[in-house]
């Protein structure tokens with residue numbers, strides 16, 4: 001707009017006068033520049049330096065690490081969120097996400113509760129090697145697996161498998177500590193009775209808090225066990241949860257359990273909008289996932305050329321990110337489950353397999369971007385990293 005025509009606007013001169021008065025007598029705001037950014041950084045720091053203040057042995061295979069902040073401050077989180085823990089093991093820099101199992105209403109520490117995965121790289125290290133006083137670093141809390149009062153109602157059913165109890169423990173601790181108006185029925189699947197994590201605390205909280213109902217389902221029970229047996233199936237959900245109308249279902253556990261239980265909820269006609277999911281880690285055997293090419297075996301090795309130069313080897317049966325990390329290439333990562341897009345990487349040549357549930361944007365598919373945390377090589381590849 002030309003300055004002459006601006007002057008035709010009603011009140012223009014008054015506004016100019018007002019601006020001049022503000023410039024002369026108004027509050028000096030330039031000093032406050034950066035304060036908003038400081039606020040954001042306090043709530044969502046790029047990384048947190050942590051120290052282990054306590055190790056709690058929960059079961060034969062599971063331990064809780066209590067983590068305190070080295071600078072005394074931990075960002076707040078929502079019950080159900082996770083942190084991605086960074087560590088260096090035998091010279092390999094890697095990370096794994098762990099849900100926070102402590103309640104968000106206490107701000108002194110984050111608990112992470114780790115179950116040993118057979119032949120796993122990180123979980124045995126955290127359980128066997130990490131001790132009180134050791135340092136770790138992490139991302140700030142993140143993830144979308146938390147209660148939303150607008151959409152989830154007040155009647156919730158939590159379907160947990162094994163280590164998948166951890167985000168639910170945080171939610172149950174918060175609801176019972178704060179006396180929140182929410183009904184929770186936890187249906188918790190474990191292999192044996194002594195595999196149940198937080199067994200006593202769950203029993204205790206459900207005994208004094210009307211909001212919590214507890215059902216265990218055991219797949220390999222002892223002869224003395226008299227509760228529900230087998231896996232969490234359509235039938236056991238129906239029997240234990242009763243009338244499912246209006247209830248919101250949360251599922252958390254290993255990929256195989258999540259697929260099985262999601263199918264059970266579909267069979268019970270629970271609408272997708274009333275089902276929330278958090279999947280723990282990559283499938284144990286990727287070659288058994290739908291769409292995996294029959295000719296490619298888990299142990300097959302492919303050559304990966306990085307930025308047109310260095311070549312590394314990668315096994316088909318393992319997420320590409322692991323092979324990259326072993327060769328010293330660390331790609332930023334948070335979820336390591338194909339959801340957050342942080343590890344987005346361009347493929348110049350060759351094909352990968354990405355299981356269902358990996359959230360690729362349409363543009364990623366069009367321009368050949370992958371999420372190496374959940375991409376498996378099925379041919380020789382060239383990547384831009």
Ligand SMILES: Cc1cc2nc3c(=O)[nH]c(=O)nc-3n(C[C@H](O)[C@H](O)[C@H](O)COP(=O)(O)OP(=O)(O)OC[C@H]3O[C@@H](n4cnc5c(N)ncnc54)[C@H](O)[C@@H]3O)c2cc1C
Nearest residue numbers: 096097098099114115120121122123163166280281317318
């Ligand atoms: C959001 C989120 C929250 C989580 N929270 C928790 C939690 O609270 N507690 C918890 O215990 N876990 C949690 N996990 C899982 C956790 O992040 C790790 O995946 C888990 O601890 C296993 O890590 P690992 O390094 O021991 O196993 P990995 O080494 O990553 O192995 C995982 C699986 O892949 C297989 N595998 C590895 N290498 C190969 C190969 N070369 N060929 C074929 N197969 C291979 C292994 O046998 C194993 O079955 C969470 C995961 C996510 C995504």
Ligand code: FES
Nearest residue numbers: 336340341343373
């Ligand atoms: S780390 Fe989140 S998509 Fe790969």
